[in-house]
Amino acid sequence: MSKTGLFTVPFLAVLALALFAGPRAAVAQTPGWHPAPLLVAQKKHRARPRVDNRKIACRPGGCFRIPLGCYPETEYNFWGEPTGYDKIVCPRRR
Numbered sequence: 371m372s373k374t375g376l377f378t379v380p381f382l383a384v385l386a387l388a389l390f391a392g393p394r395a396a397v398a399q400t401p402g403w404h405p406a407p408l409l410v411a412q413k414k415h416r417a418r419p420r421v422d423n424r425k426i427a428c429r430p431g432g433c434f435r436i437p438l439g440c441y442p443e444t445e446y447n448f449w450g451e452p453t454g455y456d457k458i459v460c461p462r463r464r
Contacts, residue, residue: 427456439463 424435427442436442440460445453 427458429455429458 422435424438425442426433427436428434436458437460440458442456443459445455445457447453
């Protein structure tokens with residue numbers, strides 16, 4: 371073997387070690403820099419089922435949902451007897 375063959379293999383090994391084990395690039399040390407996220411299966415966010423908290427009032431024409439901010443009250447006839455229906459009361463808006 372020649373002298374150049376013996377010298378080349380250890381030199382390449384030391385060069386590779388110096389390049390990969392040396393200090394990291396300056397980009398990694400700057401504040402605010404974050405490595406790219408790993409492509410991992412993320413949790414799927416399920417939409418919450420919507421809950422309709424509105425009340426229902428029954429009128430002579432049928433039962434309906436009451437608008438938000440309103441409430442049902444018992445309806446009375448002229449003589450003060452309950453009619454069996456609800457009346458919808460909405461407070462005044464300012």
